[in-house]
Amino acid sequence: MKLKKIQILKWVIFTALSTASGIGIVFYISIYISDYSKQYLYSEIKDLPENRVGLVPGTAKYLKDGRNNRFYKYRIDAVVYLYQNRKIQYILVSGDNSTKYYNEPREIKNDLLKRGIPEKKIYLDYAGFRTLDTVIRARDVFQLKQYTFISQPFHNERAIFIGRNHGINIVGYNARDVNRFDGYKTRIREYFARAKAFLDVFILQTSPKFGGDQIQIK
Secondary structure (H helix, E strand, O other): OHHHHHHHHHHHHHHHHHHHHHHHHHHHHHHHHHHHHHHHEEOOOOOOOOOOEEEEEOOOOEOOOOOEOHHHHHHHHHHHHHHHOOOOOEEEEEOEOOEOOEOHHHHHHHHHHHOOOOHHHEEEEOEOOOHHHHHHHHHHOOOOOEEEEEEOHHHHHHHHHHHHOOOOEEEEEEOOOOOOOOOHHHHHHHHHHHHHHHHHHHHHOOOOOOOOOOOOOO
């Protein structure tokens, strides 16, 4: 019985140490990605370099409880602001189109049209199922070697990390952020998304799920 208790204690200690190490690694990766990306992030439009194309990643317009998703609204606001101030000339909308009932690019396009953006200035990527796909497909399918990524700061940081490590001259414009209480679930998921991005870039060398014929934005 005493030997069994010792074995259980060893297992508990090993599990606790492994968990602590794993959490520590996840936090380290998050800090690393933030430090890596900060020099390419812009919050003030006067400092933002002009790029021909601004890329906005998709997200749901509404939350599961029916409320408006402010991550979505603030991204739309930022895109319109950059276009009106001539910091971008075209807009590439990339998002999930996994079913006929859920179409992020189409939803964003419709709202951009309502805000006065000409339809000929908007291009859609229906295979942006995750940030890595969105960032790399902009280069491989839409032939963009440089562009402005438009999202919340934490998302911009991860996109820049992925893009720069794939030879893309990407900068990020910070859309207005959501307060930490309302966006806490997203922020928790972000830690694990960054760990996955780190593995994708340096170990797995992950490619987008889908390719496609090249499209020139002009």
